[in-house]
Amino acid sequence: MPSLEAFARDKLAGLERRDLRRALVPTRRLPGGYVERQGRRLLSVSCNDYLGLTHHPAVIEAAVRANREFGTGAGAARLVTGHSPLVAELEDRLAAFKGAEAALVFSSGYMANVGTIPALVGEGDLILIDERAHACLWSGARMSRARVESFRHNDMVDLAARLEGSPGAHTLIVTEGVFSMDGDIAPLDRIGDLAERHGAWTLLDDAHGLGVVGGGRGAAALFSGARVDVQMGTLSKALASVGGYVCGSRAVIDLLANRARTFVYSTGLPPASAAAALAALDIAERDADLVARPLARARRFAKALHLPEPQSAVVPIVLGRPSTALAAQAVLEEEGFLVAAIRPPTVAEGTSRLRFAFTATIPDSEVDRLATATRHILGTLKEERRCPPSS
Numbered sequence: 001m002p003s004l005e006a007f008a009r010d011k012l013a014g015l016e017r018r019d020l021r022r023a024l025v026p027t028r029r030l031p032g033g034y035v036e037r038q039g040r041r042l043l044s045v046s047c048n049d050y051l052g053l054t055h056h057p058a059v060i061e062a063a064v065r066a067n068r069e070f071g072t073g074a075g076a077a078r079l080v081t082g083h084s085p086l087v088a089e090l091e092d093r094l095a096a097f098k099g100a101e102a103a104l105v106f107s108s109g110y111m112a113n114v115g116t117i118p119a120l121v122g123e124g125d126l127i128l129i130d131e132r133a134h135a136c137l138w139s140g141a142r143m144s145r146a147r148v149e150s151f152r153h154n155d156m157v158d159l160a161a162r163l164e165g166s167p168g169a170h171t172l173i174v175t176e177g178v179f180s181m182d183g184d185i186a187p188l189d190r191i192g193d194l195a196e197r198h199g200a201w202t203l204l205d206d207a208h209g210l211g212v213v214g215g216g217r218g219a220a221a222l223f224s225g226a227r228v229d230v231q232m233g234t235l236s237k238a239l240a241s242v243g244g245y246v247c248g249s250r251a252v253i254d255l256l257a258n259r260a261r262t263f264v265y266s267t268g269l270p271p272a273s274a275a276a277a278l279a280a281l282d283i284a285e286r287d288a289d290l291v292a293r294p295l296a297r298a299r300r301f302a303k304a305l306h307l308p309e310p311q312s313a314v315v316p317i318v319l320g321r322p323s324t325a326l327a328a329q330a331v332l333e334e335e336g337f338l339v340a341a342i343r344p345p346t347v348a349e350g351t352s353r354l355r356f357a358f359t360a361t362i363p364d365s366e367v368d369r370l371a372t373a374t375r376h377i378l379g380t381l382k383e384e385r386r387c388p389p390s391s
């Protein structure tokens, strides 16, 4: 048997050979959407801080004040020692903002999904999950012990066919509002209709919709009247903090507070994280111009490159091989932009890409410069494809 050390080295070498090894790079985030990395100042077009609120004075001040007033940590799981008044206020505000009866806050979005799905379905049930759903939705689905089937991305014919097939005692449809790596939006009206017709339940992960689409209320707000049973999201993107939330009916939320293991057995959100999210939510609710900006930036960029009109702040440019995406990232870094190459297993084999995430703080002039640099990269790649290197 190889030593653990040898095993780890071997695994890493395998990733390296396929250009899939990843590295952690110390990076200091600066105001205005910039970062400092290896002595260079780069404009980040990869952060999900869509409204730039992680550096907003009111958000910072709210977190500092909460630390002073309530201390830095929650002390224990909430069912054991209760919760900060700030957390209760945040849950009420989130529920109101999302038009739901109630909300529950988890320590991260990942924890919210991994806890929620197994609390709703289990052995004998069926989960139908979009093939491009986020890793944590898959984790939650697998941990539930329900039968898990994926349907083709946003394909309602495939979803309908699977709903007609062998049902479970309960069926849960799992999808994203704004897809994190593709930026497109699920047809929530049609999913809601199908769920209704087949007596299925729906869970929507809208991590990239909140604060960006539907006037900031998320993807479901684009489909008024569409049925969505459970809406999940994160405090870590547009809301500039950390933590996850789930919105639903009072009974569903109470069930989660009793049964979601990542809630029951994990320490509550620190008061400062709740305070920062509350302050960010205040701004997102008040400032429609700010909320409109990420999508406007994404559209400006896409138009300059003759790409399809984006529906969200996320714009992918699929390049294919991991090495191609990494080379493109390096070229943009030379131009002063941080645009992370996204590789498998985050995206499917053969679809490595540049993923641009536009934030409110990126100036139009920089969007234009980025478009020019990207056009140049795409031109070079086309040239290389026409005359492949002789190697």
Ligand SMILES: *Cc1c(COP(=O)(O)O)cnc(C)c1O
Pocket: 108, 109, 110, 111, 134, 136, 176, 180, 205, 207, 208, 234, 235, 236, 242, 243, 244
């Ligand atoms: C980021 C993300 C999550 C996880 O949220 P965290 O709060 O970062 O743990 C879940 N789902 C989707 C679609 C995401 O993009």
